[in-house]
Amino acid sequence: MNEGNPWKKLLWPGILLTILLLRLEGRWESTFYKFTLAYAVIWTLFVITNILLKGKLTAWMDEDAPPEVPADFHQYCLKAKVSPNLKLLLSHLLEGGSRHDDEVEELDTDPKIASMEDALALCAAYRDATTPDAAYQIGSSFQKPGSQEAYAVFHELGMPLVKHRLEAALASNEEDLGDLEAVMMVRHLVAYGHANSFPVVEKAAQDPRLNESFMWESVFRSIDPDDEDIPKLITRLSQHLPTGFAAVSFLDWANQQRIQGKIRTHPFDHAQGIALLRGYLQDEDPERASYAVSATAALPFLSDSAALLELASAHRDKSVRIEAAWALAKQGREEGIRQLASYCEDWRTRADASDYLRELERPDAIPEAVRDPREMALGVAARWLSHPNELAELPDTLEIHDHREILWPPTNERIPVTLLKWTLKEDEGIMMVGSVTWCFFMSLPETRDPLPIYGRHCVWELEHENDPRIEGRKDDPSLGAELLQAANPGVNWAPTG
Structure with missing residues (x-):
């Protein structure tokens, strides 16, 4: 016009x-x-x-009329400028296919949605999905808005569709709601800060069919504390706390936000919250010791935490006691600093304790004897090995096989690197602490000579960085040693122990 x-x-x-x-x-x-x-x-x-x-x-x-979700996905795709890639992908998913099927291997199966036409097509396909799996796979693209225009369409038109689908699931008599699909819907609503959906988010966080899902961690990580509507959600969840693992995930999120000063009041600082924290601290099941750690991390931010601090300081699990020492120090009590310093002396607890002292701006309290990079490497290795994704427990023994400072090809910098030998029952291995902490669990090195072991780690890092130096030779076992020798001429590669 x-x-x-x-x-x-x-x-x-x-x-x-x-x-x-x-x-x-x-x-x-x-x-x-x-x-x-x-x-x-x-x-x-x-x-x-x-x-x-x-x-x-x-x-x-x-003025254009406000957009609406198209009445028919397929008819809309015929008339509107929907990208061919997205059109084919959504049609495949609506027919019960998967993003991993051979039929769509030539397509971009994780596209960003930029144009309004593509955003409206996605909303229409999501509405027309007849199975939870199809809705889950289509809805995952709500996390990929490629423009403000697409974001606005998803917020105004897509999220009401998600809310409606989640409400229907919660109102059903199904014993298994499919926590991956259902909790992902909650994640969409929370990530978009969709205020009209906060009541159903609260309801989902208390539903026993969903509240134990591991997905709740990602739900609360997706919260944008700067969103103007998010305080309304935090207030709702504080007044009616989630249950099950959803409660622990919310607690972990709240602890981090409080530590960073992004929220003023801890959502668990009231009678119901304190009772829940006490329950975590009194639970003697070692499988839920991490819940007690999370509860202890909240203590510096409560109005009255003395009784709970006593419970945490006497807990059977050492990780809880370390957290209690941090909580004491966070409250400005020198007793906590002294306890953390003592934990630094044991390689099993050194990494967490020394990190806490640095966080508290008291690195001076780290004992002089363990400030050496060799000693710190022991602590880093112990913590890494004990992670649930690795050994899931501390090794029986841990000793330094080799330690040196060299020019490391993946970073092109001189850095300290350490090889450590560990044993756990009948298992053993050698891992590296340095540029990237890692252990190749599936196979022991054929040699105990440091050069080929460092070389294997070197090539592994370069491969992940798509470094041209390994092009055509990534399976050559001698490549890493050649690169290290060229970068460090004249170095004696005998084990230092």
């Missing part, structure tokens, strides 16, 4: 007015003529005024 020269809009009223004025003589007595002339004058003046006001008088005519 506004393209080209705006004065062209004066053409037709101008022609009509000119013709009428030329025929003025002898026509003035006609009522129809007078009416037509008045109309032409008003039309001409309106167009001139609108042009001078830069179209403000007719701006309402140029």
Whole structure:
């Protein structure tokens, strides 16, 4: 409507007015003529005024109607400029396919959604999905808005569809809601800060069919604390705390936000919250010791934590006691600093204790004897091996096989690197602490010589960085040693122990 020269809009009223004025003589007595002339004058003046006001008088005519979810996905894709890749992918998913099927291997199966047409097509496909799996796979693209325009469509049109689907699932009598699909819907609503959906988010966090899902960690990690509506959600969840693992996930999120100063009040600082924290600390099941660690991390931010601190300090699990020492130190009590310093002396607890002292700006309290990179490597290795994704427990023994400072090809910097031998029952291995802490659990090195072991780690890192130095030779066992020797001429590679 506004393209080209705006004065062209004066053409037709101008022609009509000119013709009428030329025929003025002898026509003035006609009522129809007078009416037509008045109309032409008003039309001409309106167009001139609108042009001078830069179209403000007719701006309402140029405004687009607010978008709506298309009534039919397939018909919309035929008429609108939906990207062919997305059209084919969504059609495949609606028919019960998967993003991992051979039929779509040539497509981008994890596309970012940028245009409004693509965003509307996604919303229509999500609405038309007839199975939880199809809705899950289609809905995962809600996490990939590629523009503000797409984000707005997902927030205004997509999230009400997610809310409706989640409400239906919670209202059903199904014993198994499919926690992956259902909790992912909660994650969408939370990530978009969709305020109208907060009541159903609260309900889902308390539903025993969903509240033990591991997905709750990702739900709370997706919260944007700077979103203007998020405080409303935090208030709701604080007043009616989640249950099960959802409660622990919310607690971990709240602890981090409170430590970083992004929220002023801890959501568990009330009678119900304190009772829940006490329950975690009194639970003697070693499988839930991490719950007690999370509870202890909240203690510095409670109005009255003395009784709970006593429980944490006497807990059977050492990781809880270390957390209690941090909590004491966080409250400004020197007793906590002394306890953390003592934990630094044991390689089993050194990494966490020394990290806490640095966080508390008290690195001076780390004992001089363990500040050496060799000693710190022992602590790092112990913590890494005990992670649930690795050995899931501390090794029986851990000793340094080799330690040196060299120029490390993946970083092109001189750094300390350490090889450590570990044993756990009948198992054993050698791992590296340095640029990247890692252990190749599936196979022991054929040699105990440090050079080929470092070389294997070197090539592994370069491969992950798509470094051209390994092109065509990533399976060559001698490549890493060659790179290390070239970068460190004259180095004696005998084990230092």
